[in-house]
Amino acid sequence: MNKQSTIDDFELVQVPDEAKRSWHVISLIWLAIGIDISGLFLGAFLSSGLSINDALFATFMGSLILAVLAMLCANIGFQSGVSTPLMSSSVFGRNGGKILGAINGISLIGWFAFQADFFAYILVDAFAKYNLIMPHIIALIGGGILMMITAIYGVRALGKLSTFSVPLMITLITIGLIMAANSQSDSEHIITSPLSMGEAISYVISIWILAAVAAPDIARYAKTRKDAILGAGFGFLFGNSATIVVALLLTQLTGSDNLVDVFFSLGLGIAAIIVLVFAQWTTNSSNLVSGGLGMSVVLPKIPRPALVAAMTVIGLGIAQFGMIDLFTAFLTLLGVTIAPSAGVYLAQYYFLDKAALAYERIQTAPAWMFKGLFSWAFGSAISACTAGEFFNLFSITSISAIDGILASFVAYYLLTKLTASDKENQHAY
Template sequence: MSDLKKSKMDDFELVPVPDSAKRSWWVISLIWLAIGIDISGLFLGAILSEGMAIHDALIATFIGSSILAILAMLCANIGFQAGVSTPLVSTAVFGRNGGKLLGAINGISLVGWFAFQADFFALILVEALGKTGIEISHFSALVGGGLLMMVTAIYGVRALGKLSTWSVPLMVTLITVGLYMASGMPSTPAKEIVAPMSMGEAISFVMSIWILAAVAAPDIARYAKTRRDAILGAGFGFLLGNSATIVVALLLTHLTGTDNLVEVFFGLGLGLMAIIILVFAQWTTNSSNLVSGALGMAVALPKVPRPVWVVLMTIVGLAIAQLGMVDKFTAFLTLLGVTIAPSAGVYLAQYYFIDKNEFNFESIEKAQDWMGKGLLSWVFGSAVSACTAGEFLNLFTLTTISAIDGIVASLLAYLILSKLGARGKNKEAASDY
């Protein structure tokens, strides 16, 4: 492989991103916007419309997206300072082996999410093309979409940036046209609430799609030219990117009276638009799953090149989807999500309340193999998250968002353990005199 091709494929998975590869905040924002505009967001909007009135659903969407934006901005700020990926950032509080452990868990989780999104992409694409008279198999749609996503991910975050500069304006334009055309349709009666949900449940749903992406914001933010670029990019991208497709789905459902969005677009005469949105939306979103997953695996097992990890993850993910294992994998994925999100609470506590200087590459390189204080806090946060998650123990409720419960719990645990550790050192120092 030529040095030029190697340099284009280098995603700086084990070292800080050099200044020559960094990008402005609007490019970072476009990447997050492209990731956020996905088909699962459209269908989440349809689900919300079945559970509450449209104005309540819009409030839940903006509250959930705002919380995600704040969390992403806090994590992105750390990623900018460290200049490295999320697993390497976590090395500062979990140790080198702890960072590898988080990288492996994150990588395995994202293989599953890649499989889920790829399967979803294939199902919807087959339905959409079928309405135009084009018949393709689920396998063909799955493999074709998977290869698109894989090629972009092999070239890393910079390729996502280039794809986003084309995909976001196109998707926004087509969605705007769809909304304009739907607004001219005859008014429909108010949709009946068939599955009532509380405001807390709705906010939790809104956040659930992108909570892990917010926690992994350093993966993208390390490419920002300035701290302002990193923070604004994450905040703008998450606030608008996460909410945009949900709001579009809510409005289309409200205007047309149906929550089958494929039917909506074809009913408006925008069948080609639906297919284009589908391809671009899932292309960028699922490429980002492969990018972050491969970064994690490259930290866990650095002897295997990152592009090889992308290819391996694609093959495994497509096999999981094709063999119908996605449904069986969902509970496992939720468990991994409960495990991953609380890790952010530990490095947020270290950076914002204890010592931000630990987050430089020199300190990360010198980290111990294991750092018990951070690991114990991570385990505690994961346990709290599992206890409040409806999918698991469901023993009690705190914020109604189990991932946030875990992040707050791990943050507080780390602060307490750090304070106790500092007191212990002070006593030892005093006894030496």
């Protein structure tokens, strides 16, 4: 029984009070997820397109937008106490929630594969600098097992890992920044691929917007509403921006955008490897945690740990056999599809009937709720029309995922109000 309770992530029920945590633990989880290698590379990319001041502004503005969205979603997660796909049953119906869970789960298998492969390549290169040969498949499987074990134990394991890893990573990165400042390069910062401010903010938001709309997965563990909101806000504002800012500063100080090389050149090779391992460990474990929650809604009779293990094996297979490039366009499509779902439950909670997202109502949701499904589909279509990777027909905010969220929000609000007016008119006659 003790073993079962340890690995129980409460995927189909409310999180009990004894398992809940305060805001600083929630924040550490988001900080750990936010400190990842892709953020470092995004910072280097922004540095090539903007001045340092403009790049910093874009980073903090994008992170602020993400933080606000995450706080709004986290507040709903605290209210319901359940995972995002299960919570969404209140606006899409039980089967609609399963659709979202399946899309989310498949998407996160792909992102797990991408991040695991990325981790393996960088780890192999890092060890090669010490003339140590590590086969790619060993790095891939070893990293995948670390990530899988944490994900099997769920959000609480992420919290324990984050409590240890975040202070360590921040300390090592700070040391790297101080040493880089002391050996500052005289090279002039050159903009090679100019970016507009809108494009830069869009890139910053895009990297973590799916995590923001899935904030209820973590926020359901908050002790109080304040803990849920503060944890998400602090975690996204600083977690999302931290690694991007570090990359910007290191690039500015050293003139190099290869940040692993920068750390090795400063004599911090071991630190670079430690940061790499912990950064990808926490981030990719969170992909498996959220993916497992989504698939548990789809396949409730299969134990969540078994689903996490299966997702890991599939993801490692995708990475090892070079299918990631074929999967990328599909992942982008799924991203365009997932984000607009948030617009529906944001409209329901903040402008229509928040009681609909209470756990008791979620349990009695009908099989299908077509107003929510239509609004979600409409938002996804708008997102695809404004996305540069797809149709690129027009632009609303310059951020296609935000466009989709706004579109689904407005569509659901109007449909709900119009159908309510029709019912009132019928009763009047």
